[in-house]
Amino acid sequence: DAPQTSTEHRQAMVSLAIADNPLFKLDVRELAKTTPCYTVETLAELRAELGAEQPICLLMGADAFLGLPKWHQWRELFNLAHIVVAHRPGYSEDTWRSAMDYELLLEWQQRQTAEHTDVHIQASGKIVSHTMTALDISASRIRQMLENSQSPRYLLPDAVLDYIHTHLLYSNLFQGLT
Numbered sequence: 001d002a003p004q005t006s007t008e009h010r011q012a013m014v015s016l017a018i019a020d021n022p023l024f025k026l027d028v029r030e031l032a033k034t035t036p037c038y039t040v041e042t043l044a045e046l047r048a049e050l051g052a053e054q055p056i057c058l059l060m061g062a063d064a065f066l067g068l069p070k071w072h073q074w075r076e077l078f079n080l081a082h083i084v085v086a087h088r089p090g091y092s093e094d095t096w097r098s099a100m101d102y103e104l105l106l107e108w109q110q111r112q113t114a115e116h117t118d119v120h121i122q123a124s125g126k127i128v129s130h131t132m133t134a135l136d137i138s139a140s141r142i143r144q145m146l147e148n149s150q151s152p153r154y155l156l157p158d159a160v161l162d163y164i165h166t167h168l169l170y171s172n173l174f175q176g177l178t
Helices: 007-018 039-050 062-066 074-080 093-098 102-111 139-147 158-166
Strands: 057-061 082-086 127-130
Touching (some): 007 158, 039 074, 057 062, 062 082, 062 093, 074 102
Parallel strands (some): 057 082, 082 127
16 A cells, blocks of 8 residues: 655655664665555665675564465565564464465475574575564554544654654644544
């Protein structure tokens, strides 16, 4: 779906969200595109820039991983990066593994590793399951909260929430919120 806010606003919010963490860098290559962006194309560009030996990891939630076979040239992703699957609330490893379609299950069986260090040994091709603290936070949930006049305070950095308020993003969402 098309984003609800402009490219400039989305870029500003991400910049604010990562401002205090020097380990993050905003890559704006997809923001300038006027055509649909595909992850496989972005990873191919990164691979060309970083070289054939540099490991790259694509982090995604288990829900996105289950939908991977619907992605544009999804199998090519494995030639470009490792896939790190983060457990999200409601998606235990047993749950999402049993929900895989047949083609994804075959890739999982061939590529999965329990050793997180494997992603440092080769440049791409592995699937790693990563357990994270289960926080039910997502952009769509935050937008829904705003649309329902509920405060998402503590679910995103104050600077981002202030930006949304200052620029009146997501229309009429701040009535009565503090």
